[in-house]
Structures are given as structure tokens and as C-alpha cells.
Amino acid sequence: MRPFDYHRADTIADAAGRGSAGATIIAGGTNLLDLMKLQVITPERLVDINGLPLDEIGETAEGGLRIGALVTNSDLAADPRVRRRYPVLARALLSGASPQLRNMATTGGNLCQRTRCYYFQDTDRPCNKREPGSGCSAIDGFNRIHAILGASDECIATHPSDMAVAMRVLKADVEVEGGEDGNRTIPIDQFFRLPGDTPHIENELRSGEVITAVTLPPPPAGEQRYRKVRDRASYAFALVSIAAVVDVRNDEIREATLCFGGLAHLPWRDERAEAVLVGESPSEELFGKAADTLLADARGFGHNEFKIPLTRRTLKAVLMDICGMGDD
Secondary structure: OOEEEEEOOOOOOHHHHHHHHHEEEEEOOOOOOHHHHHHOOOOOEEEEOOOOOOEEEEEOOOOOOOEEEEOHHHHHHHOOHHHHHHHHHEEOOOOOOOOHHHOEEEHHHHOOOOOOOOOOOOOHHHHOOOOOOOOOOOOOOOOOOOOOOEEEEEEEOOOOOOOHHHHHHOOOEEEEEEOOOOEEEHHHHHHHHHOOOOOOOEOOOOOOOEEEEEEEEEOOOOOOEEEEEOOOOOOOOOOOEEEEEEEEEEOOOEEEEEEEEEEOOOOOOOOHHHHHHHOOOOHHHHHHHHHHHHOOOOOOOOOOOOOHHHHHHHHHHHHHHHHOOOOO
């Protein structure tokens, strides 16, 4: 790890100002410190925001929750309101990392964590995300964990967060302060970016902006599920994960929202696949049509081609479970 200057921010404005001047913000540090040790990221200045009053969960006037950016993953998963009203989020949080890491990892930091692509973390190998224009080693390399949706010729990395998948299915908003625009709110559907030809730009945060909170709308109608398929039972990133909110009444799917992890550069949502389900009676044939729509543009790169049938099976299992049809 290279030497760096350290400053503990007293206010959000202090943190934002130093961020605008090129400093890197640190909260839990569960991802940043690892990347600093590998010298993937070598900041000259760190700004610690742990002293800021951003660690509370509060009710909103609309009936949702406002979650401070410094609320830890453990505290968020254990909150009775989250467990009762947003079980998909609690389940997603508990499926991520380890208890020790969840005790440190924060809500804001979780959204901003970097990919676990092997080549991104190996400074001896070309990586457009780490060094724009150098190439993508994963495309012709060992790409078992990599994207099958939304990738580009510049990058096929996946976003590692479980929490973000649940946040997107719940249609959360991300509140930020600082920067040229002052305070603003970014719908989570617009927060993350696909790689395109700029895979090093991963989200819509601008220079000097600090995430201060994530706001959840009132709980959605219907049943919520989170299912994660991985190589081992714990402390592993998703090969495919699905967050689902489906409202079934009188044998009709009234509403369906689906978000997928492990498949793309961001938590992946396909409204076309959701539309296939709405207004229909649950059936295996219908679920197959939804999977066909979701995977119509899927592309494997050799080692990760197994993700296509795996996603199909996992989606079918989740929908059968949530519609009360059993689970094969």
C-alpha cells in the first residue's frame, strides 16, 4: 500500500469539497482498502466520513424508509421495519459477504463497490476499467464470473453487490450532496452505467458528490423473494441472483418487478420480461417466455456460457415459488 494523507471530515460540505479536489472518500473501507493493498487504486488523499450523522434509518412521510449512507449492512438487515416490509432487502444483505464485513460495510459504499473481475484486480494484466484503452483481458481469458447481458467489447465485468439488486427491485432513490448541482436525487434505475466504451465510469456520481442516503418507497404489493446461486453456501459472489416482487391475485399476475445480479455490469432489470408476466395466469410455459425475453440478447464468452441456462432455471424456480406452485 502506498502512503496517503488522511483527513476526517467534520461536515458533508468538507467531504464534498475535498472530494472535488481529488480526495477519495472512505467509509467502511471493506472494498477500498483491499484495492489499495493491491495497488489497483492508489489515492494520495483519503477523506473519512464516518463522523458524519448519516447512520440513521427513518420513516418518510410517504410510508417508506430513508436509510443513511453510513448505516451498516448488518444494522440495515436487522432493522425490524426492513425485515417486515422489505424482506427482499434483508435477505439480499444477509447473503452478502461475511458477518464481520457486514458489520463494517455501509449502504453508500455498497452501491459504489468495484467489480471482482480477476483482471481488474491484477495490475499486471490489461483492463479498460482500471486503465482505459489498455484492453479487456477477460473477453478471451477465464471469464466464468463475467457478464452475459449488457457487456461491450471494452468490458464484460459484473457488479458484485447483492444489496443493489434488491434496492433496484424496490425502486429506491439515491440522495447525494455536494458538487456543482448541490443536493439531488438519482433514481436507482439511473444510478449505474453500462460499460459501453467508458467502463471506468461506473455510476452517475459527479466530482465532489457524496451519497447521503437511500430512500425506499412504501412497500410494494405482492410477495418478495431473493435467491442467490453461488459456488459455495457463504462468502461468495453471485453467479446469478434474482430479486423479485410479484403480486398475484385471483390467479392473475397483477404486477411483476425482477432484478438480476451476477449477469451484467449493473443490477439488471428488463421491463420487457416483466411485461410478459403481467395480466397472465402463472404457468411454467409463461415463465419460460419471460426467460426467453430476458435472455434474448444474452451472450456468453466461453467459460460463462453456463450462466444462460442457469439463469433460466433460477428464474423459473423463483417465479414458481412466489406464485405458490412449488419449487423444482
